[in-house]
Amino acid sequence: MLPDLPGVLIAMVLFALVAIAPGWAIAYWTNLLNFRSRFFTFKLAIALAASLAFSPILLVLIARWTNLHVGAALIMLFAVLAVVAMFNDMRWQRRIERAERIQHARRRWLRIVVNIALVWMVIVLAWLLDVRVQNRLYMSVPWVDHSKRVAWIDAIMRTGVPPTNPSTHPGQPIKMFYYYGWYVWSATVQTLGGGLIRPLHALVAGVVWSGWAFIGSLALALRYLGGVRTRRLRQSWLVATLLLCVTGLDIGHGLLRLYNFLTAGGAANPPRTTEWWNEQVTGFFDMMLWVPHHVCGVVVGIFALSLLRWMISSDAPRRHGAIIAAHVTLAVSLASLATVSLYVALPLGIFLACYTMWCLFARRTREAMTLIGAAVLALLLAAQFLYDLLTAPGAGSAVAFTIREFTPITIILRSRTSPTIVSLVNFALLPFNWFMEFGFFLIAGIVYWFWRRAQKRPVDRFAAGLFWTSILVASFLRSTIGGNDLGWRSIMWAQIVLLVWAVEPAIAVWSGLFGTKSPSADAESLLDRFPRTISALLLLLVLGVASTAYDMFLLRFSFALWPDKEVEPPRALAVREAHEWVSNNLPTDAIVQHNLNIALDVFAGHYGNRQVVFAEPIALNAQGIDVKQFQVMATDVYRVFMTNKSPQEVHNLADRFGITAFVAKDTDANWTRKDSWFWTQPAIYENSYVRIIATKDLLAPATQPSTR
Template sequence: MNGTFSDACGVVVATLLGIPLVLLPGYALGGLTGILGFRTLAPGDRLLCAALLGLGLLPALDSLLIQGAGVPVAALATGALGLAGLRSARRSLQASLDRTTLALAALWLCVVAYALIDIDTGTALYQPVTVIDLVKHAALTRAIVEHGLPPVDPFFARPERAGYYYGFYALTALVDWAGGRLVDGRTAFAGLAFWTGLALFGLLDRLLAATGLIGDAAPRLVRRAVLLLLPAGGLDILLALGDRATSGTWLPIPEWLNEQVVNWPASLVWVPHHVAGALAGWLGLLALAELADRTRPDPRAEAAAVGVAGLAFAACASLSVWVCLGTASAAAVWLALLGLERRWRAAGRLAAAGLLSTVLAAPYLLSLLANRTDGGAPIRFAVRRFGPLDGLVDEPALSVLRLILLPLNYYVALGVLAAGALLFWRRVPRRVAHGREAGRLLTLCATAGLLLGGFLRSAILNNDLGARVVLLAQVAALVWTVVALTGLAEARRLRFPGVLAVLLVLGYATTLYGFVGMRAYAVSGRPAFAFLNGRPDIDRSLRAAYAWAGTQLPRDLVLQQSPRPKRVFDFGLYGLQPTGVADAEARLFGAPPEAVAARLAAVAPIFSAQLDGVEVRRRAAAAGIGALVVTAQDAPWSRPDSWVWRSHAVYADPLVRILRIEDLDG
């Protein structure tokens, strides 16, 4: 079957499976708890809130179920919960779905598919640039389906389990398992990315209502403002044009020229697990803020709010440890403020939710600590990088300049949202902005996100801390900008202020540029992308070879592709068996760096040096490898007398051969 058609069908099926595995269970949880005024919402708002509850609560519940009973039991239990909400949800669906809503949902699904599926021409396979992260998403989903939780390390075969935040992948594993042969790890991830986008709408709806800042503005006007702003990125398009003028090439992803603050559409297709972490963190805070504004809350409502908040905070920790750090920081400041104000009942609810979340997240947190052997501190102090300053001066002057220009750095990164937030604070007094607890939480979360992202960075591979914790500030800036624009429209000043209009256009240009770059990176002329999909014909053959291996070879047989390229993707995108060592980044899931280096040193020569079959077999067996996946790009392929041709291959086509270790001819 054509790969593009297969992927498109898989994305559609995975998205539909999100109804019984995300939307309906979220609807049932909303009806059961009545959280965020769920029972009184309009049908359309209730559906969006159900998506928020599904993405914000199920990762914690399903992770515990998978760890205790396995993926099938967790999927069946989640589906059964969904059945409980089916009857009332059906009425909401009938009342709220219209042509415009369905058209917008279809458009969003097309955007997700565009960013994540392969283009198969029949002779070559063209992968999106998102495979840089998609390989991790697909491989971890596969590991959970095959081995449960905590997951095995999908990048480095070892007896210890992986140490990684796996909450989102618990959901993708359920979708993968339920979809059978129609869905794999990649398409399951795409389906959940679709639902994360809808859940983001649900969060924004509830935040705008909880803050009370939109007053009596027409819901349609507010929704239009949200739709107008969500696609807009920052001002990175200007950095990309400047880089083009100096380098003579195009960088496909404009945010890479600065410390990343990624626009919402790109975040949702690249890293929906981090976005879901922000949703879960905000859900927990909102559940408690709703009661903090009441003078005499009902005891049952209090119990429900504490339970939902504890579950949401636990989910936040397992979805994104970096976003959780920002959420915990904001919650700690909020707790201190409640104590200073002697609002002991509200403070007690927050503390109780925190303790409950610690208990619920304990299995995940213990596995994270036990299965990572990176060594050294995972977080270190550093002033946020500002791309235009790179190479101008050396330390310590560089750090001083970065500190001075940090506000400008964030303005460039946030673009129209930064301008909208400033407009909001010029127009709205603080006593009004903080009139409700949700409004005060916007400020606390934005401050936590900007400060942590501005002065701390993660030491593991890329600076995910700096890129993801800012999502909390992006949520706040988006809400403030929507309020500011809605206020302008309500005052009948229908035209944008000139600066906002320009920033919005530049933001659209940044987002569009990045999405074009997802597919056009091959013609960018950028040497840094030469390792990615360099031989589309071989990638197509590798996809077919791994599909064959998934059905014809034992699932526990360790397959090994050449780890010599800068990054290797096909084993994780399409394979079902484990791999010995992925590439130089195989320590991503917590494998000891020295063990990764030693295995690379032992295995890489198999695919490059002039070794005979006996030596190849010895090296492979010592690394626990059961079969080798050799391509036309590997050095032994070009030697007619090499072990590749002297040995029996269990799978062979003109560009790829799979050879079991016991069949190697010396």
């Protein structure tokens, strides 16, 4: 029923070596964030974040100059150091006598953490894994993007670092210009597996571990961005974790679109997610399932900010060696962030640059020098990676000025007035736009700020600076390659700050709803000062949870209820089996091409694990090639599937691009032409929906296929 489950479970076990061991070893032996004196669950949070902060840049550099196996060997060395550290820690803990009450409390919190981790694991497995029922295969919506990510992990396994672009091969290999740190991280896990797992298994396991790291990093965010005291950290973390179920006010538009689809008689496109109605502020569950690399970027950034705040705090390291280790770790974290997610790194970099200038102006020289030194070392570590990106074709125009759109209004006005008027209206609607996207979190954040501002806490001003930097970048800058990923991911920092600020208002809402005494004096103060606002927050909270629930429903069941032709369950199973045959039987350097008559063939990326000439009919991933040149070549590929070409013409195209085999499907026009090369040429694999035809057999007479 779940064909990928065994491989994913193996990958999850192997991921522990990459996701915990490096961070645990480094944090213990350098005592980062006072690691040795922390309680166990907080140590786990630090270890996960520290692993993500160290592993990507180190593995990228090692794989670039050697290979993935050397990186895997380094991970095993970290694992040994982590085991020794855990053994030492256990011996030290046994010497400390604690009251039974404290021991019971720690065991209770460990059970809570384990249960939350299990819930997240089940969500990922239930929402991302293909479900097979007899001869039908049910897929989920996030695979639309994950197919590219599986292909990128496979490309790293086949071609090394920097990888060859698996989506583009116009007759010769082209290097991939992308922030591929997370994919090298996942490919290292596949290397450790030694053939037991596939790229798809590594990706799903990576989503699980990225989610765990993100949930754990909330404790760091609360402590170092929210100033939450240690004795209240566990409770605040639990509330923040529960608030991940809340998003903006997407439910209204989502239900309107569903009604329109159900009453349109097939004229409207089926809803796939609640996020696509506007320039999105992606809900937490959605982002954790859909963009794990950006989520890991946030984890790395939180760890870097935590280190910075810790180094200037009263419990900062005093020993010379510990100080050096903290400074180096900060630099390595920033370098890793660049390789994991540039769109998350950009607003954080702008904020830290502004903060450094403020420190210089305020004569906080030590803090400024810490940041300058970390920036210089981070740039040196990531220099080759950044050089590749900055010198890539089209890099100079990757970011542009904009005014963030409120999409429904833009659609209405675009054909009725000038672009200038549309921009002015969008600018005027920015506050409403943000309210619709943030919902509960925006009002909770405003309540928190008005309550806290009189206290003039430095940590609140620090977080506010990060919030406004994120808002300004997301409001007035956009990426020009594909969708507005910069606008969608740069806002994640504002989401984190608002999540931290929303904890006390959420506790106040709970107390007000049930009439119980708040466990927090701060929440009691909020309830007394803002009684009506707290009541309004309850409504926004309910709408936010409903938005998340509806979005999760669409992500899992939309393809099953209203499938596109390509992912109809019987066809989906047949096409998957065909591409799995390709993966198991054709050479790893084979080039296998499908038709470009759909926006994205998810099956080639998921299951084929082979190079293609072009993955999609648009030039989104066709890096290093002129767009007009791409269009000409893509059209040539399209025509051999859709028009009546002779076997010789198809063979000539295959020679031109180095194609090993073609994947012909029943959704291609030539499928219904029994005199086309689809049927006159022999197939090396065939089922009811797919024929795979080898280039070497194109001019041969038709024979019985070797496999059905």
